[in-house]
Amino acid sequence: MAKNNLNDWTCWVQIAGRILNQTQLKQLHAQLIQNSLHHRNHWVALLINSCARLRAPLSYTRIIFHSTPSPNLFALNSMVEYYFSLHVCKEKEVELLTSLFSQLLASNNKPGSLYPILIKSSGKAGILFHVHLLKLGHHQDPHTRNAIMNAYSKFGSFEMARKLFDEIPKRMVADWNSMISGYWNCGMEAEACSLFNLMPENERNVVTWTAMVTGYAKIKDLFTARSYFDRMPHRTVVSWNAMLSGYAQNGLAKEALQLFHHMIKAGNGTEPNQITWVTVISSCSSLGDPSLADSLVKILYKKKVQLNSFLKTALLDMHAKCGNLETAQKFFDKLSVHRSCTTWNAMISAYTRFGNLALARELFDRMPVRNIVSWNTIIAGFAQNGHPEMAIRLFEEMIATTDLKPDEITMVSVISACGHLGDLEMGNWIVNFLVDNQIKLSISGYNSLIFMYSKCGRMEDAERIFQEMKIRDIVSFNVLVSGFAAHGNGIEAVELISRMRKEGIEPDRITYIGVLTACSHARLLKEGRRVFESIKCPTVDHYACMIDLLGRVGELDEAKRLVDHMPMEPHAGIYGSLLNASVIHKRIELGEFAANKLFQLEPTNSGNYVLLSNIYASAERWDDVDRVRESMRKLGVKKTTRWTWVEHDGKVHKVILGDRSYER
DNA sequence: CTAGGGTTAG
Numbered sequence: 001m002a003k004n005n006l007n008d009w010t011c012w013v014q015i016a017g018r019i020l021n022q023t024q025l026k027q028l029h030a031q032l033i034q035n036s037l038h039h040r041n042h043w044v045a046l047l048i049n050s051c052a053r054l055r056a057p058l059s060y061t062r063i064i065f066h067s068t069p070s071p072n073l074f075a076l077n078s079m080v081e082y083y084f085s086l087h088v089c090k091e092k093e094v095e096l097l098t099s100l101f102s103q104l105l106a107s108n109n110k111p112g113s114l115y116p117i118l119i120k121s122s123g124k125a126g127i128l129f130h131v132h133l134l135k136l137g138h139h140q141d142p143h144t145r146n147a148i149m150n151a152y153s154k155f156g157s158f159e160m161a162r163k164l165f166d167e168i169p170k171r172m173v174a175d176w177n178s179m180i181s182g183y184w185n186c187g188m189e190a191e192a193c194s195l196f197n198l199m200p201e202n203e204r205n206v207v208t209w210t211a212m213v214t215g216y217a218k219i220k221d222l223f224t225a226r227s228y229f230d231r232m233p234h235r236t237v238v239s240w241n242a243m244l245s246g247y248a249q250n251g252l253a254k255e256a257l258q259l260f261h262h263m264i265k266a267g268n269g270t271e272p273n274q275i276t277w278v279t280v281i282s283s284c285s286s287l288g289d290p291s292l293a294d295s296l297v298k299i300l301y302k303k304k305v306q307l308n309s310f311l312k313t314a315l316l317d318m319h320a321k322c323g324n325l326e327t328a329q330k331f332f333d334k335l336s337v338h339r340s341c342t343t344w345n346a347m348i349s350a351y352t353r354f355g356n357l358a359l360a361r362e363l364f365d366r367m368p369v370r371n372i373v374s375w376n377t378i379i380a381g382f383a384q385n386g387h388p389e390m391a392i393r394l395f396e397e398m399i400a401t402t403d404l405k406p407d408e409i410t411m412v413s414v415i416s417a418c419g420h421l422g423d424l425e426m427g428n429w430i431v432n433f434l435v436d437n438q439i440k441l442s443i444s445g446y447n448s449l450i451f452m453y454s455k456c457g458r459m460e461d462a463e464r465i466f467q468e469m470k471i472r473d474i475v476s477f478n479v480l481v482s483g484f485a486a487h488g489n490g491i492e493a494v495e496l497i498s499r500m501r502k503e504g505i506e507p508d509r510i511t512y513i514g515v516l517t518a519c520s521h522a523r524l525l526k527e528g529r530r531v532f533e534s535i536k537c538p539t540v541d542h543y544a545c546m547i548d549l550l551g552r553v554g555e556l557d558e559a560k561r562l563v564d565h566m567p568m569e570p571h572a573g574i575y576g577s578l579l580n581a582s583v584i585h586k587r588i589e590l591g592e593f594a595a596n597k598l599f600q601l602e603p604t605n606s607g608n609y610v611l612l613s614n615i616y617a618s619a620e621r622w623d624d625v626d627r628v629r630e631s632m633r634k635l636g637v638k639k640t641t642r643w644t645w646v647e648h649d650g651k652v653h654k655v656i657l658g659d660r661s662y663e664r
Numbered sequence: 665c666t667a668g669g670g671t672t673a674g
Binding site: 239 | 670
C-alpha cells in the first residue's frame with residue numbers, strides 16, 4: 001500500500017473491489033491503524049461500504065464508523081447504506097444518523113450537491129432530514145427539494161409530497177415525475193393519470209412515460225401499460241425493461257419473451273442491459289423450458305454479457321426450474337460471498353423442487369439472514385413434499401423466534417398442511433390467527449381454506465367459504481369438486497359444472513376428473529356418462545375415471561368395450577380400474593386380462609399381483625393363487641405398497657385425485 | 665446532481 005496513492009480515488013475503489021471477505025477487511029483496517037489513516041473519512045466510508053457488502057456485524061462496523069472524529073458526507077452516507085443493508089434500521093439508529101446529519105449541516109455552509117444523494121440513499125430516513133434542511137434554509141435548492149419530495153412519495157405520504165409539490169413555484173420535470181410515481185406507489189391510478197394529463201405535453205419525457213407503464217403494470221392492467229408503451233415518443237432501455245418486467249411479474253412470460261424479440265429486432269440503439277437479461281431469464285424460468293434456457297445461455301455467452309450477482313441468481317433459478325440442479329448448484333457455489341438473501345432462497349427452493357428436503361433444511365439453517373421469503377420457501381417445501389407436520393412446526397418456530405410477519409403465502413402453505421394432516425383443530429386456530437393478525441386473503445388463500453375444510457371432512461364449512469368468496473377461479477371450483485368427490489357427493493359435483501359456466505369459467509381437465517370421480521363414488525352412471533360425453537377432448541385420465549365408474553356399477557362389458565375403443569394407448573390406471581372392478585364382481589377372465597397388461601406396464605407393483613391372487617382366492621382356485629405368489633417371488637417383487645388404491649367402507653376405492661394434481 | 669427498470673416463496 002503506497003502512501004502517495006492514498007489520495008487517489010481510483011486507488012480506493014480498486015482496493016475496495018479487492019476485499020473479498022471479512023478477514024481481508026480486518027487486515028486492511030489493521031494496516032490503516034498502523035499508518036494512522038483509520039480516522040480519515042474516505043477510508044472509513046470505504047471500509048463501511050465493504051462491511052455492508054460482506055454483511056459484517058454491526059458492532060464491528062460501528063467501531064470503524066466511530067474512528068472518524070467528524071464524519072463527513074461520504075462516511076455518513078456509507079453508514080446509512082450499511083444500516084439499510086441490514087434491513088433492521090431501528091429507531092435508535094435513525095436518531096443517531098439524524099443528529100449526525102444536522103451536525104454536518106451546521107458545519108457546512110454550502111448546500112452541496114451531495115444532499116440529494118444522501119437523502120436518496122437514506123431511504124425512509126431521508127424524510128427525517130427534511131426538518132433539518134428547513135431549519136437551515138436549504139430546502140429551496142431544487143434538487144434537494146426534489147429528493148425530499150421523492151422520499152415522501154416513496155416512504156411517507158403522498159399527501160406530504162403533494163403539499164411540497166404544490167408549493168414549488170417553478171416545477172422541474174423531475175418534480176412532476178416524482179409526484180406521478182408517488183401516486184402509483186399507492187396504486188392511485190386516477191390521480192397519477194390526472195397529473196399526467198395536466199402536465200404540458202412537451203414537458204413529458206421518457207421518465208414520465210415509463211412511470212405510467214410501470215404504474216399500470218403494478219395494478220396488473222397490462223393492456224393499458226402496453227398502450228402507453230406503444231405511444232411513447234422515445235424509448236430507452238429502462239422503458240423496455242419496465243414493460244418486460246410488467247409482463248414477467250404478472251406471469252405473462254410468453255409476452256415478455258415476445259417483446260424481448262421485438263426489442264432485439266428493433267435495434268434503435270436500445271441494447272439489452274443486465275436488468276433486461278435478469279427479466280428475460282426470469283420469464284424463461286417460469287416457462288421451465290430447458291432448450292429455451294440453453295439458447296439463452298448461448299446468447300449471453302456470445303454477447304459476452306457481464307454476469308453480476310442479480311444475473312447469476314436469476315440463472316441459478318432458471319437452471320433449477322428447467323431441471324438442471326447441478327448447474328444451479330454451480331452458480332450458487334460461484335457466488336460465494338456475493339450471495340444475497342435471494343440467492344440462498346433460490347437455492348433452497350431448488351432443493352425443495354427436487355424433493356431434497358435435507359439439503360434445503362441445511363442451507364436454511366446455514367444462511368446468515370432470513371427474510372419472509374426464506375421462511376415461506378422452507379415451509380412450502382415441507383408442506384408440498386409430504387411433511388405437513390414439519391411445515392407447521394417451522395411456522396410455529398417462525399412466529400416464536402422472529403419479528404417477521406407471516407403473509408398470505410405463508411398461510412396458504414400452513415393451511416394446506418393442516419388439510420393434509422386433517423388437523424381441524426390447528427386449522428381453526430389458523431383461521432383465528434388470520435383474523436387476529438389482519439392477514440388478508442386473496443382467491444388462492446380462500447382456495448386453501450376450501451381444501452383444508454374438505455380434507456377435514458367439513459364440507460359445510462368448505463361450501464360456506466366458497467359461497468363467501470366474491471370472485472372465484474377455476475381452482476376454487478376444482479378444490480370443491482374434489483372435496484365432493486372424496487365424500488361421494490356426486491350430484492353436487494355435477495351441479496358445479498353448470499354453476500361455473502354461469503360465472504364464465506370453463507371446466508378443465510381437473511374439473512372433469514373430479515366430477516367423474518364423484519359420480520363414480522356415488523354410483524351415478526347416467527350423470528357420469530352424460531358428463532363424460534360432454535368432454536370435448538377427453539384425456540386418458542378421463543377414460544380411467546369412466547371405466548372406473550362403469551366397473552363400479554357392474555357394467556364390466558361396457559368398460560372393456562371402452563378400453564378397446566380408446567383413441568389413445570391405455571395406461572396403468574385404466575387396467576387398474578378394470579382389475580379392481582373384476583375383483584369386486586368376481587370376473588376372473590377380465591381380471592386376468594387386466595392383470596397381464598399391468599404386469600407389463602408396472603412389473604414391480606406388488607398390488608397388481610395381490611389383486612389377481614385375490615380373484616383366484618375368491619373363486620377358491622388355490623393353485624392359481626400359489627402360481628401368482630410364486631411368479632411374484634421369482635420376479636423379486638417386494639410387497640412395498642406404493643398403493644394407488646385405498647380401503648374405505650370395506651370396499652376398495654381408487655384415489656385418482658391426488659392433492660398434488662392442483663400443484664402440478 | 666433529480667424522476668422511470670432487476671433475482672426468490674403459493
